[in-house]
Amino acid sequence: MNKNEKIIVKIEDIGVTGEGIGKVEGYTLFVKDAIIGDTVEAVITKPKKNYAYARMINIIESSKHRVPAKCPVARQCGGCQIQELSYEAQLDFKNKKVRGNLERIGGFSPELLDKIMEPICGMDEPFYYRNKAQFPIGTDKDGRIVTGFYAGRTHQIIPNTDCALGVPVNQDILQIILDYMNECHVTAYNEETGRGLVRHVLIRYGFKTKEIMVCLVINGDNLPHSEKLVDKLTQIEGMTSITYSVNRENTNVIMGKEIGVLWGQGYITDYIGDIKYQISPLSFFQVNPAQTEKLYGLALEYADLKGEETVWDLYCGIGTISLFLAQKAEKVYGVEIVPQAIDDAKNNAKINAIENAEFFVGKAEEVLPDYYAQYEREHGKKAYADVIVVDPPRKGCDETLLQTMVQMRPERIVYVSCDSATLARDVKYLGKHGYQLMKARIFDNFSQSVHVETVALLSRKIFN
Ligand code: SAH
Numbered sequence: 001m002n003k004n005e006k007i008i009v010k011i012e013d014i015g016v017t018g019e020g021i022g023k024v025e026g027y028t029l030f031v032k033d034a035i036i037g038d039t040v041e042a043v044i045t046k047p048k049k050n051y052a053y054a055r056m057i058n059i060i061e062s063s064k065h066r067v068p069a070k071c072p073v074a075r076q077c078g079g080c081q082i083q084e085l086s087y088e089a090q091l092d093f094k095n096k097k098v099r100g101n102l103e104r105i106g107g108f109s110p111e112l113l114d115k116i117m118e119p120i121c122g123m124d125e126p127f128y129y130r131n132k133a134q135f136p137i138g139t140d141k142d143g144r145i146v147t148g149f150y151a152g153r154t155h156q157i158i159p160n161t162d163c164a165l166g167v168p169v170n171q172d173i174l175q176i177i178l179d180y181m182n183e184c185h186v187t188a189y190n191e192e193t194g195r196g197l198v199r200h201v202l203i204r205y206g207f208k209t210k211e212i213m214v215c216l217v218i219n220g221d222n223l224p225h226s227e228k229l230v231d232k233l234t235q236i237e238g239m240t241s242i243t244y245s246v247n248r249e250n251t252n253v254i255m256g257k258e259i260g261v262l263w264g265q266g267y268i269t270d271y272i273g274d275i276k277y278q279i280s281p282l283s284f285f286q287v288n289p290a291q292t293e294k295l296y297g298l299a300l301e302y303a304d305l306k307g308e309e310t311v312w313d314l315y316c317g318i319g320t321i322s323l324f325l326a327q328k329a330e331k332v333y334g335v336e337i338v339p340q341a342i343d344d345a346k347n348n349a350k351i352n353a354i355e356n357a358e359f360f361v362g363k364a365e366e367v368l369p370d371y372y373a374q375y376e377r378e379h380g381k382k383a384y385a386d387v388i389v390v391d392p393p394r395k396g397c398d399e400t401l402l403q404t405m406v407q408m409r410p411e412r413i414v415y416v417s418c419d420s421a422t423l424a425r426d427v428k429y430l431g432k433h434g435y436q437l438m439k440a441r442i443f444d445n446f447s448q449s450v451h452v453e454t455v456a457l458l459s460r461k462i463f464n
Pocket residue numbers: 284285286314315316317318319320321335336337338341362363364365391392393
């Protein structure tokens with residue numbers, strides 16, 4: 001097939017990034033925004049030998065899974081990938097994706113998965129769920145200051161202050177910032193020239209506490225007439241923290257390293273379950289607190305703690321899971337690579353009066369093996385853990401880490417995963433080394449996008 005050629009194709013599958021997949025004469029087409037069950041007219045944009053990317057130009061017959069997008073810029077904006085797929089079909093897609101990886105990469109049979117997989121846990125309200133949003137600020141071709149989200153794979157800003165995934169108050173805050181910039185002649189950053197002041201706006205919202213944080217990322221040392229901005233922003237109910245972060249680098253990293261307080265405190269507080277967390281502009285915090293609470297609840301259930309256990313929480317971030325576990329265990333050790341996250345974790349332990357959690361900074365694949373070796377040298381016996389929880393980034397766990405985990409002979413391993421392909425790979429390794437997959441449940445923490453979380457329980461086989 002050739003570039004710009006028009007074809008008609010029936011969409012029969014969904015690809016990993018949410019695109020529709022169809023076949024024409026054995027040739028595979030990937031069509032963005034086309035929904036499984038649609039018949040569409042599309043134009044070839046990037047032809048390859050056996051497949052091509054195509055752009056949908058016309059829906060000839062609409063899929064029964066197709067729903068109207070809530071957001072007028074759903075197709076242009078890179079934030080959502082599957083807003084036009086009904087929520088039920090989104091869950092079905094995510095379920096199949098995880099199961100597919102467990103079958104193909106993990107080697108599990110469909111019959112076994114039928115037995116051990118719990119039903120996918122979807123969201124009660126699949127919109128307005130994110131507690132965090134980062135809006136880029138720029139200038140459009142007519143010189144107007146705009147904010148919104150980047151289009152997929154580019155840094156072109158699609159103007160939109162009314163994101164359907166974020167909280168409604170984001171819109172009021174952004175309007176105040178745009179008005180302030182216009183009135184006070186504050187410039188927007190330009191990525192190409194490296195000039196201009198305001199780069200991004202970070203907004204965080206505590207769903208339980210209703211506290212709001214606004215942080216402006218600036219390419220300079222201060223924000224002129226910031227008192228005017230503060231005056232307007234503090235009229236918004238719940239405003240708790242107004243800060244700025246200096247980032248002068250020519251980089252895709254959004255936040256700078258330092259935070260300056262313009263008004264209020266430098267952090268907001270929110271809860272997951274009964275545990276209180278202080279969240280600063282630079283802290284990592286789960287973006288969907290309602291689903292996270294359910295997910296951690298199940299992780300705790302899988303850990304099945306009675307109060308005397310030693311537990312490790314690897315890749316612990318700000319100690320979110322560690323503190324959840326500490327309520328029920330004798331001792332919890334958390335390991336995390338980012339030092340500031342460990343500072344937050346220690347602080348979070350303190351404000352919750354949790355004294356049985358200890359935290360280490362470093363790579364899990366170094367800290368745990370080192371601890372294991374040192375323990376044997378000092379105590380003349382092997383270090384033991386009752387339960388090990390891991391929550392790695394997409395690339396999954398290093399084999400050296402999995403090896404040490406197995407050596408520590410925990411009764412149970414609870415694996416929290418944001419990438420089911422690496423989950424399947426790691427569970428397969430653990431399966432070969434004495435650990436059996438007992439249960440798993442998928443959580444949809446990111447509706448309208450293709451991402452998903454999975455929690456799996458593995459138990460030590462009796463004969464091991
Ligand atoms: N369990 C936490 C965070 C999970 S995200 C929560 O639920 O909030 C994964 C975390 O792993 C991130 O905080 C990241 O900084 C950390 N990380 C990435 N690579 C790591 C490594 N090799 N060793 C330890 N932590 C790592």
